[in-house]
Ligand SMILES: Nc1ncnc2c1ncn2[C@@H]1O[C@H](COP(=O)(O)OP(=O)(O)OP(=O)(O)O)[C@@H](O)[C@H]1O
Ligand SMILES: Cc1ncc(C[n+]2csc(CCOP(=O)(O)O)c2C)c(N)n1
Ligand SMILES: [Mg+2]
Ligand SMILES: [Mg+2]
């Protein structure tokens with residue numbers, strides 16, 4: 001696409017003007033994307049929570065995924081980290097490193113996807129950077145959230161005896177990824193679509209997350225895999241965990257696809273890309289959590305307990321109490 005007046009390619013600043021400035025217009029701190037940096041304060045009773053996650057084509061998404069889906073996943077994975085801290089979305093910055101082959105149609109779809117999710121989640125673009133790359137599409141968001149002073153929920157507050165809870169359902173995205181790779185055939189159209197959708201458009205728990213402040217002893221979001229991420233929580237909390245795998249919530253689609261296949265079930269527990277909240281709370285928090293779940297419409301399921309044991313050790317048992325044999329705990333880039 002070319003500039004309407006000059007007929008030339010838009011260029012770096014034309015692209016910023018057309019696609020990114022509109023995304024920043026509702027946030028005065030962005031200074032219209034016309035300055036060297038953003039400037040914003042936070043209300044006196046709040047603290048800023050800052051998180052960054054990057055995505056690379058071929059590693060986090062498929063190069064031919066729709067730009068709207070890519071935008072949604074980029075923003076939502078970062079919103080999930082805010083939710084895991086108990087923070088409400090506030091603003092974000094964006095870095096795009098795009099091969100020269102990426103045209104404006106792609107950018108238009110990407111910006112539209114960001115715009116839709118900005119409205120959905122109540123967050124605005126505050127700034128960023130646009131560069132070209134000789135490599136694959138590489139994107140990064142830094143998200144800023146607000147939490148009551150001192151209220152951020154850490155990974156390290158879990159104590160032996162606490163119950164372990166997870167929101168929503170686990171494993172859909174990992175099964176969706178196998179479908180996308182062509183390694184898993186799912187005949188039922190609606191089940192296939194549901195699993196692929198969870199891969200491409202996770203549901204960050206932005207409403208429930210902030211409500212965990214003062215209720216959860218520890219929290220994180222499941223990006224690498226349920227078992228791996230519970231391991232991270234346990235490492236930081238200096239304890240171990242016991243998961244009753246029969247309690248792990250699965251969607252109807254996932255349940256149908258897993259059937260009685262142990263390898264597929266293991267994939268659900270370790271495949272990652274779930275962006276659900278995994279948190280711990282004392283036994284007596286269960287009624288409050290049930291109320292919160294009813295109020296927010298987000299399922300919250302108890303799946304096990306923190307126990308004394310080697311820090312970071314996670315055991316998962318089947319309904320008969322036998323140890324599950326998991327080939328891996330979760331995703332590791334290296
Ligand atoms: N390159 C880096 N420089 C500084 N800190 C980093 C870097 N990579 C990771 N971290 C920090 O390490 C911790 C764990 O990072 P990690 O990326 O695993 O968390 P996450 O975002 O919750 O998980 P995921 O990336 O799988 O979504 C975080 O505190 C993060 O800020
Ligand atoms: C094409 C393609 N291949 C593999 C995956 C799976 N995957 C990639 S990174 C990651 C962990 C979270 O990332 P990070 O730790 O970098 O935040 C997972 C589960 C995918 N989504 N798309
Ligand atoms: Mg990260
Ligand atoms: Mg996280």
Ligand SMILES: [Mg+2]
Pocket residue numbers: 053077078081223
């Ligand atoms: Mg993350």
